[in-house]
Amino acid sequence: MINLDKYSSIFIANWKLNGNSLFLKDYYEKLKVNSNNCTIICSPSIYLKSLKGDKENLFCGAQDVSSFKEGAYTGELSAAMLKDNNIDFCLVGHSERRQYFAETSKNVNVKSKNLIEENIIPVICIGETLEQKENKLTEEILFTQIKNSIPISANQQNALIAYEPVWAIGTGLTPTLDEINQVHELIKNFDKKYINFKVLYGGSVKSSNSKEITQLNYVDGCLIGGASLKVDEFNKIIS
Numbered sequence: 001m002i003n004l005d006k007y008s009s010i011f012i013a014n015w016k017l018n019g020n021s022l023f024l025k026d027y028y029e030k031l032k033v034n035s036n037n038c039t040i041i042c043s044p045s046i047y048l049k050s051l052k053g054d055k056e057n058l059f060c061g062a063q064d065v066s067s068f069k070e071g072a073y074t075g076e077l078s079a080a081m082l083k084d085n086n087i088d089f090c091l092v093g094h095s096e097r098r099q100y101f102a103e104t105s106k107n108v109n110v111k112s113k114n115l116i117e118e119n120i121i122p123v124i125c126i127g128e129t130l131e132q133k134e135n136k137l138t139e140e141i142l143f144t145q146i147k148n149s150i151p152i153s154a155n156q157q158n159a160l161i162a163y164e165p166v167w168a169i170g171t172g173l174t175p176t177l178d179e180i181n182q183v184h185e186l187i188k189n190f191d192k193k194y195i196n197f198k199v200l201y202g203g204s205v206k207s208s209n210s211k212e213i214t215q216l217n218y219v220d221g222c223l224i225g226g227a228s229l230k231v232d233e234f235n236k237i238i239s
């Protein structure tokens with residue numbers, strides 16, 4: 001398992017359903033990994049193996065995993081298969097999976113547990129919708145998601161939490177820096193078990209705001225969607 005404590009920040013690129021072989025080759029050639037930081041690229045699964053090069057402190061992550069371990073489940077990829085392909089991280093419970101694929105916190109819990117058993121670090125995503133925020137339900141929603149999504153076996157060494165407000169994803173909107181810091185503090189204080197968990201922020205992160213966000217006391221890194229698709233922009237974020 002990767003020792004996360006040796007890095008000052010963690011940056012994860014979530015390519016979502018984007019990219020192809022040519023894009024990947026060009027991206028890898030131009031990517032400038034900073035040795036103080038842990039950089040993780042979550043490409044579509046079929047390309048993960050081609051991203052495995054010789055750059056130090058660069059890791060691959062899947063965007064999802066099956067909750068099943070093996071059997072007649074057409075189209076699925078198990079945690080053991082990811083491990084077999086030397087994948088070290090996996091996003092779980094991204095809001096797009098929760099929204100478009102009806103993924104529940106219970107599914108996220110099982111997936112995370114299976115990943116931890118295979119020594120893969122789950123990046124457990126949580127976040128409130130705009131409606132929930134406007135109805136002042138953020139704290140309650142995040143607490144419920146954390147309680148139900150994070151398995152008992154998770155700890156600060158073998159799992160990561162990503163706070164992604166759903167309304168900030170792909171919209172160009174972000175909470176204020178104070179709001180981000182406060183929510184991260186809240187997450188770490190839900191229970192003493194989480195106090196040392198690393199919590200990443202995601203939602204409209206770009207090179208013009210990444211530094212200020214990453215420097216916040218309770219923020220341990222960023223999960224980046226759109227801006228991670230432009231390698232020059234991503235290089236600025238991780239530099």
Ligand code: 13P
Nearest residue numbers: 014169170203204225226
């Ligand atoms: P954007 O950075 O495009 O807002 O996406 C965030 C995200 O969903 C990363 O997982």
